[in-house]
Amino acid sequence: MARLTADGLLKLKEKVKNENALSKDGYTVKITVHLGTCGIAAGGDVVYEALKEEIEESKRDDIKVVISGCAGMCSSEPNVTIGRIGEDAVIYRDLDAEKMRKIFQGHVLGGEILNEYAMARIKEPV
Amino acid sequence: MSENNSKAEEIVEEKAEEEEQEKKKEEKVIPYLEDVPFFGLQKLIVLKNKGIDPELIDEYIAKDGYQAAAKALLEMTPEEIIAEMKTSGLRGRGGAGFPTGLKWEFANKSEGDIKYVLCNADEGDPGAFMDRSVLEADPHAILEGMIIAAKAVGAHQGYIYCRAEYPLAIKRLNIAISQATEYGLLGNDIFGSGFDFHLEIYQGAGAFVCGEETALMHSIEGKRGMPRPRPPFPAHQGLWKKPTVLNNVETYANVPQIIFNGGKWYAGIGTETSKGTKVFALTGTVKNIGLVEVPMGTSLRTIIFDIGGGVPKKKKFKAVQLGGPSGGCVSEEFIDTPVDYESIAKVGAIMGSGGMIVMDNQTCMVDMARFFMDFVQDESCGKCTPCREGTRHMLQILEKITRGEGEPGDIDTLEELSEVIKDAALCGLGQTGPNPVLSTLQYFRDEYEAHIFEKRCPAKRCPALLEFEVDEEKCIKCGICFKRCPTEAITWEKKQPAKIDKDKCIKCMTCITNCPSDAIF
Numbered sequence: 001m002a003r004l005t006a007d008g009l010l011k012l013k014e015k016v017k018n019e020n021a022l023s024k025d026g027y028t029v030k031i032t033v034h035l036g037t038c039g040i041a042a043g044g045d046v047v048y049e050a051l052k053e054e055i056e057e058s059k060r061d062d063i064k065v066v067i068s069g070c071a072g073m074c075s076s077e078p079n080v081t082i083g084r085i086g087e088d089a090v091i092y093r094d095l096d097a098e099k100m101r102k103i104f105q106g107h108v109l110g111g112e113i114l115n116e117y118a119m120a121r122i123k124e125p126v
Numbered sequence: 127m128s129e130n131n132s133k134a135e136e137i138v139e140e141k142a143e144e145e146e147q148e149k150k151k152e153e154k155v156i157p158y159l160e161d162v163p164f165f166g167l168q169k170l171i172v173l174k175n176k177g178i179d180p181e182l183i184d185e186y187i188a189k190d191g192y193q194a195a196a197k198a199l200l201e202m203t204p205e206e207i208i209a210e211m212k213t214s215g216l217r218g219r220g221g222a223g224f225p226t227g228l229k230w231e232f233a234n235k236s237e238g239d240i241k242y243v244l245c246n247a248d249e250g251d252p253g254a255f256m257d258r259s260v261l262e263a264d265p266h267a268i269l270e271g272m273i274i275a276a277k278a279v280g281a282h283q284g285y286i287y288c289r290a291e292y293p294l295a296i297k298r299l300n301i302a303i304s305q306a307t308e309y310g311l312l313g314n315d316i317f318g319s320g321f322d323f324h325l326e327i328y329q330g331a332g333a334f335v336c337g338e339e340t341a342l343m344h345s346i347e348g349k350r351g352m353p354r355p356r357p358p359f360p361a362h363q364g365l366w367k368k369p370t371v372l373n374n375v376e377t378y379a380n381v382p383q384i385i386f387n388g389g390k391w392y393a394g395i396g397t398e399t400s401k402g403t404k405v406f407a408l409t410g411t412v413k414n415i416g417l418v419e420v421p422m423g424t425s426l427r428t429i430i431f432d433i434g435g436g437v438p439k440k441k442k443f444k445a446v447q448l449g450g451p452s453g454g455c456v457s458e459e460f461i462d463t464p465v466d467y468e469s470i471a472k473v474g475a476i477m478g479s480g481g482m483i484v485m486d487n488q489t490c491m492v493d494m495a496r497f498f499m500d501f502v503q504d505e506s507c508g509k510c511t512p513c514r515e516g517t518r519h520m521l522q523i524l525e526k527i528t529r530g531e532g533e534p535g536d537i538d539t540l541e542e543l544s545e546v547i548k549d550a551a552l553c554g555l556g557q558t559g560p561n562p563v564l565s566t567l568q569y570f571r572d573e574y575e576a577h578i579f580e581k582r583c584p585a586k587r588c589p590a591l592l593e594f595e596v597d598e599e600k601c602i603k604c605g606i607c608f609k610r611c612p613t614e615a616i617t618w619e620k621k622q623p624a625k626i627d628k629d630k631c632i633k634c635m636t637c638i639t640n641c642p643s644d645a646i647f
Contacts, residue, residue: 003310006196006317009187016188032177036262037294038255066179069263073164074255075415081177090156113156120159 449478
């Protein structure tokens with residue numbers, strides 16, 4: 001990586017912003033697994049493993065997975081946020097491996113939000 | 127009998143209600159995040175990047191990351207940075223609330239070629255996890271804050287003192303430091319400005335007192351982590367006797383946005399004396415446990431009841447504990463107190479680093495004070511006598527009271543010891559250690575008196591003061607205690623009240639905690 005100048009920083013910002021927009025990078029789904037210590041303690045790593053397996057089985061290469069820190073409401077962990085291109089993102093709560101698999105099949109692949117596990121929707125495009 | 131029936135009905139009704147809620151859940155319309163009170167009522171500055179990938183520097187840069195550092199290094203003089211920080215009104219988020227701009231100014235004016243910038247990530251208050259979450263979710267914000275501080279004071283070396291019990295935070299910090307170094311955002315000649323700044327992590331080995339600034343510096347120097355008297359203050363003689371600035375994680379996380387958006391922008395949030403937002407780790411008997419960032423001046427009621435969702439059903443709010451072992455509790459009477467440094471101090475607690483523990487009517491305040499005194503006593507480094515001996519005596523008295531052996535005069539002794547320790551202890555640990563006792567005495571003196579004079583624990587939490595008998599009038603014959611008892615000390619049959627065999631009972635409190643009708647005394 002090259003050393004950054006102030007100009008370079010701004011250019012990089014724009015570049016990353018553009019690439020991160022789902023339409024530009026070839027991805028149609030972005031899944032954020034909230035893995036702070038609280039999420040991992042609640043079983044978030046197991047949820048993440050299940051998600052990875054599901055993605056592999058689905059043979060889809062347009063699904064982007066991001067690991068982030070705590071989403072804020074630790075008592076609702078493990079949390080996973082799912083954003084499909086052109087739709088509101090949905091943050092799910094109290095997940096386990098089985099629920100994750102259901103959500104993957106239902107929401108990610110099928111486009112149906114699983115209301116019983118959903119906590120909130122997020123307007124901004126992911 | 128009729129009362130018992132109505133209790134049973136109540137339980138049935140509740141079940142029906144729960145089922146109905148389950149149904150509603152399935153049919154519900156999912157609210158937008160900003161319409162969920164837990165999220166909607168927060169104002170995010172420190173936590174604004176919480177959804178990004180903390181292990182990718184580009185993600186941070188896409189959120190305007192390192193632009194404040196570029197501005198500070200290329201366009202601003204140290205004096206201008208300090209002036210901006212003073213305008214912002216930011217005060218130390220570690221709990222003491224010292225104005226950050228002023229602290230930097232002292233270090234800036236201190237003479238010397240070698241100066242240090244340190245970050246205190248030795249978060250240790252029981253129930254506090256704000257700093258850990260910030261470090262795990264957005265480590266680059268801390269790095270950027272420290273770069274700006276380094277420029278302001280003229281330091282070229284920094285250390286993040288992070289407790290070793292935070293392995294994930296340390297891992298993500300290390301990744302952040304190596305990525306920032308590759309981009310030339312740490313190291314020599316950052317942004318071609320000619321300014322050098324190197325940053326390393328120092329892992330703390332688990333002593334609570336190392337969160338105290340002078341003890342922290344001793345620890346980095348490789349010495350035993352013990353505080354020393356001040357002055358000289360660290361701004362004049364800190365790490366290796368060089369001028370040093372030490373700030374808390376949350377303080378640094380605010381800095382980039384203050385420089386990026388301007389001090390005036392920041393000063394527009396909060397109250398007259400406390401600017402900006404504060405992150406609280408909301409925990410205890412409250413529905414929504416988690417991180418809450420609110421503007422200064424938000425009332426405790428809003429945080430606990432609107433954002434936190436209040437205490438779960440069937441329990442009643444009793445008090446909230448702020449500031450951990452250095453802080454105090456606030457009773458229901460003062461629940462409308464706004465959170466700012468001064469108002470919280472007025473009601474006998476402290477802002478502290480952000481721990482907020484909600485307690486219900488099943489919490490014994492004497493036992494709570496005993497817990498914190500046990501913690502302080504355990505963590506006392508032993509250097510000064512008031513803290514080493516005084517807290518031990520206070521703990522012994524509190525243990526005596528919770529065992530039912532309290533004597534008249536114990537409360538006076540506790541108060542006297544508290545005053546002496548507060549005045550005479552060497553560092554903040556001892557000086558604030560008696561606070562949990564003093565504030566519970568202020569609001570819940572009657573509970574201490576009930577323990578001492580009536581040998582009774584009103585909250586039913588002190589096993590030595592309980593009979594472990596079943597009140598047959600109150601018992602609703604549900605059998606929950608029978609099913610939960612780990613030593614099979616309880617006999618029960620359908621439609622019969624439970625009985626406890628005291629020879630088998632180990633006083634583990636399981637039956638009392640789970641009894642739905644408060645029938646065991």
